[in-house]
Amino acid sequence: MKLGIDIMGGDYAPEQTTLGAIAAFRELPASVKLVLIGDREAILSILKREGVDAGSFEIVHAPEVIEMADHPTKAIQQKPNSSIAIGFYLLKEKKIDAFASAGNTGAMLVGSMFSVKSIPGIMRPAISTLVPKENGGWGLILDVGVNADCKPEVLNQFAVLGSLYAQHVLHIQNPKVGLMNIGEEEEKGNLLTKETHQLLKDSKEIHFIGNVEGRDLFNDKADVIVCDGFTGNVMLKLAESFYGLIKKNDLHSEYFDRFNYENYGGTPILGVNSTVIITHGISKAKAIKNMILLSQEVVQVGLSEKIAQAFSKETVA
Amino acid sequence: MKLGIDIMGGDYAPEQTTLGAIAAFRELPASVKLVLIGDREAILSILKREGVDAGSFEIVHAPEVIEMADHPTKAIQQKPNSSIAIGFYLLKEKKIDAFASAGNTGAMLVGSMFSVKSIPGIMRPAISTLVPKENGGWGLILDVGVNADCKPEVLNQFAVLGSLYAQHVLHIQNPKVGLMNIGEEEEKGNLLTKETHQLLKDSKEIHFIGNVEGRDLFNDKADVIVCDGFTGNVMLKLAESFYGLIKKNDLHSEYFDRFNYENYGGTPILGVNSTVIITHGISKAKAIKNMILLSQEVVQVGLSEKIAQAFSKETVA
Numbered sequence: 361m362k363l364g365i366d367i368m369g370g371d372y373a374p375e376q377t378t379l380g381a382i383a384a385f386r387e388l389p390a391s392v393k394l395v396l397i398g399d400r401e402a403i404l405s406i407l408k409r410e411g412v413d414a415g416s417f418e419i420v421h422a423p424e425v426i427e428m429a430d431h432p433t434k435a436i437q438q439k440p441n442s443s444i445a446i447g448f449y450l451l452k453e454k455k456i457d458a459f460a461s462a463g464n465t466g467a468m469l470v471g472s473m474f475s476v477k478s479i480p481g482i483m484r485p486a487i488s489t490l491v492p493k494e495n496g497g498w499g500l501i502l503d504v505g506v507n508a509d510c511k512p513e514v515l516n517q518f519a520v521l522g523s524l525y526a527q528h529v530l531h532i533q534n535p536k537v538g539l540m541n542i543g544e545e546e547e548k549g550n551l552l553t554k555e556t557h558q559l560l561k562d563s564k565e566i567h568f569i570g571n572v573e574g575r576d577l578f579n580d581k582a583d584v585i586v587c588d589g590f591t592g593n594v595m596l597k598l599a600e601s602f603y604g605l606i607k608k609n610d611l612h613s614e615y616f617d618r619f620n621y622e623n624y625g626g627t628p629i630l631g632v633n634s635t636v637i638i639t640h641g642i643s644k645a646k647a648i649k650n651m652i653l654l655s656q657e658v659v660q661v662g663l664s665e666k667i668a669q670a671f672s673k674e675t676v677a
Numbered sequence: 678m679k680l681g682i683d684i685m686g687g688d689y690a691p692e693q694t695t696l697g698a699i700a701a702f703r704e705l706p707a708s709v710k711l712v713l714i715g716d717r718e719a720i721l722s723i724l725k726r727e728g729v730d731a732g733s734f735e736i737v738h739a740p741e742v743i744e745m746a747d748h749p750t751k752a753i754q755q756k757p758n759s760s761i762a763i764g765f766y767l768l769k770e771k772k773i774d775a776f777a778s779a780g781n782t783g784a785m786l787v788g789s790m791f792s793v794k795s796i797p798g799i800m801r802p803a804i805s806t807l808v809p810k811e812n813g814g815w816g817l818i819l820d821v822g823v824n825a826d827c828k829p830e831v832l833n834q835f836a837v838l839g840s841l842y843a844q845h846v847l848h849i850q851n852p853k854v855g856l857m858n859i860g861e862e863e864e865k866g867n868l869l870t871k872e873t874h875q876l877l878k879d880s881k882e883i884h885f886i887g888n889v890e891g892r893d894l895f896n897d898k899a900d901v902i903v904c905d906g907f908t909g910n911v912m913l914k915l916a917e918s919f920y921g922l923i924k925k926n927d928l929h930s931e932y933f934d935r936f937n938y939e940n941y942g943g944t945p946i947l948g949v950n951s952t953v954i955i956t957h958g959i960s961k962a963k964a965i966k967n968m969i970l971l972s973q974e975v976v977q978v979g980l981s982e983k984i985a986q987a988f989s990k991e992t993v994a
Contacts, residue, residue, distance in 0.1 A: 598916065612928075
């Protein structure tokens with residue numbers, strides 16, 4: 361298995377991305393090869409300084425960088441020698457099995473759509489975030505930002521994507537799916553959630569438990585919470601700011617420590633024809649390491665193939 | 678000034694509502710008369726037990742109760758002798774200057790629309806919630822649940838309603854208005870927020886500072902945050918659950934203590950032709966006392982009249 365890492369992506373690249381790759385290398389089995397995509401000289405100098413044999417990695421030189429502020433579509437086209445453009449080229453050519461980056465999220469999305477493309481039958485790929493449950497487990501919420509406006513049919517697909525992720529990566533059997541809403545009752549909600557509720561209720565592919573509310577994000581009512589990308593993004597940023605306030609107020613608890621994004625390494629772009637993982641631009645070595653470990657796991661369990669399989673059945677039916 | 682209190686509303690009525698009224702009576706000036714609407718025998722027996730002179734209050738007997746689970750519209754019609762129906766009758770007849778309740782929120786909304794009605798020019802009344810800001814002040818978010826689907830013009834009105842509330846009740850001069858969105862840039866968002874952004878930008882009635890994000894709820898970027906009732910309700914319940922987790926994890930800080938809804942007494946229904954205040958069904962005496970004090974303040978500053986004035990100008994222009 362070969363995992364491609366965008367060494368130039370994120371606020372602390374190439375230093376922290378390379379350190380993260382070194383840390384991941386030390387935890388991964390020998391059968392997993394890490395492909396470091398970025399400025400060769402910079403990478404070699406960090407490896408040397410850290411006393412790591414450069415032969416442990418495959419290094420692909422990428423002389424250009426897509427900056428965080430660059431326009432995604434333009435950047436991908438105008439910087440063909442950037443780490444992101446090269447990463448997607450390698451992914452499309454199947455020279456690598458996954459591509460992971462803390463860089464420009466928009467460029468990662470656009471790159472996915474231009475190169476490996478979405479899985480046939482998928483209307484809109486989505487990104488999710490992990491949610492630490494009070495009972496010690498993890499849940500999932502999606503979409504958290506790719507699709508600001510969604511149709512009910514799109515949310516219905518998110519429910520399937522989230523269920524497959526929860527089942528194969530979080531190892532939750534028969535994951536409970538909840539619809540984010542403003543009341544428990546079936547007739548509550550806005551036009552989108554009322555219509556989506558009916559689709560989810562009739563779906564045979566998921567285990568729908570009904571509506572959930574903002575207060576249910578952290579309890580065990582649902583393992584997978586479905587919402588449009590606007591609502592998900594607002595919730596995600598609100599939850600992150602709350603965690604920030606807890607740290608700022610110098611409060612400590614084991615439970616809240618689990619909110620630290622550094623521990624879970626990002627999210628796959630669900631619904632594309634390969635494994636693409638993105639994470640926070642502010643990621644340091646620990647978060648990068650976990651992003652790489654997540655990539656390995658997502659490739660290992662064949663998530664993308666499992667999604668393709670589920671949606672090919674759907675198309676036939 | 679006469680303030681009507683729904684003694685039968687909420688999970689702990691009539692005990693805690695009456696105790697709350699007693700506590701408010703002790704803090705309010707003699708010129709403010711509290712009108713207790715509910716089961717006369719129950720009220721008198723609590724007042725007697727507490728050693729409070731029943732003559733300090735005006736008591737209006739209401740033999741029926743609208744339960745929390747009752748259907749709002751049906752309940753208002755089928756229980757004309759309920760405390761809520763009688764409260765709105767008194768409010769419409771101007772026998773009281775405000776009506777406050779911890780009871781069935783839907784019935785309070787329907788009652789407002791049937792009796793005092795919305796202010797001419799107002800498309801949709803809204804409810805807000807106070808947000809404790811990190812800098813020690815308070816902010817406002819609206820709508821938090823009445824209007825699940827909103828048009829841009831409705832959000833534009835919420836911006837005015839929220840600004841007037843912030844100015845006259847929170848005493849914030851020239852309050853900064855932010856639009857809840859998923860990015861700071863003007864072109865970010867869903868269809869609703871993109872269109873709303875343009876309206877707010879062109880508005881001469883408010884001080885618009887642009888988009889805010891989920892992470893900006895508690896900082897001082899905006900005093901008034903505008904969103905549709907779906908997004909606001911999800912945020913409100915998420916924030917409440919976070920506060921619950923902090924208490925459950927036995928964490929303490931002065932900042933988070935300010936999240937306790939008991940301290941701020943509910944919210945006016947903004948945009949109706951009188952002062953109507955609602956609060957949580959789980960309110961105990963302290964929250965009820967603060968709901969009554971808030972009623973007094975909202976009547977005192979003439980918020981409803983100020984809103985009517987602002988919107989009558991708008992209609993002319």
